[in-house]
Amino acid sequence: MYIGEIPEGSSIEINVASGDKKISLCTFARVPQNPVDEKMMHAFFKKYRYGSGILADAIERNGKYVGFHMTEDSTLHVFAIIDKKPYAWSEVKIIAASFKKETYYLIMSNQNAKESNRRAGYRQWVGHDGSLKLGLEPGSRDVVIKDISTGGVGLVVDGDVAPRIGETVHITYTDKVKTSTGMPKEFNFSLKATVARKDDSVPNRTIIGCQFDKPNETVGQYINLKQIEHKQQSNTPPRR
Secondary structure (H helix, E strand, O other): OEHHHOOOOOEEEEEEEEOOEEEEEEEEEEOOOOHHHHHHHHHHHHHHOOOOEEEEEOOEEOOEEOOOOOOOOEEEEEEEEEOOEEEEEOOOEEEEEEEOOEEEEEEEOOOEOOEOOOOOOOOEEEEEEEEEEEOOOOOOEEEEEEEEEOOEEEEEEEOOOOOOOOOEEEEEEEEEEEOOOOOEEEEEEEEEEEEEEEEOOOOOEEEEEEEOOOOOHHHHHHHHHHHHHHHHHHHOOOOO
């Protein structure tokens, strides 16, 4: 699959690694809105000598768009889940470009990616309390939101719980993350998902893996802010 074949609205994960530092950012594929934008996009392909590419939502932080300027010791990978199958591209160039005063990433590659054996999407560790409602149960039960991706969520449930594979569940939880202004943004999630796997090998505890019906863009924004917040905290020198 060429990168330009990624369907509009698909979740795209950008992984950048430099030495022992790594960041994974989520964005979503877009298509040109008019012939002028499409012509401009193909002009970029020609300029940078790439045969295929896709537009994606640009990610802003501290009033600037996150850039991908590669050095000799850094690597860049792009992943996308298409029809529940993960694809990976390693020979990629990403630039920010303005189309009708809107800024997007132009993600380009000549590589024909094949299916990857990678798990479906970067998972952001959460570790927050939440609530789970199984199927038609009248009440909800307390859970820990273990991790989350644009494609699904992992939960830890104490006690005896036996959801069926394929059962619909509703998950709710709240978290606050710093924005580019330094002010916290509150995310109130009410998520509908399907149980895809479970692990009850530990007594009195069940780990449940759930999938969303389609990539969740709000979750993508949340993951980006969590990732950047964590990176900034890691770069902050300790107080003396």
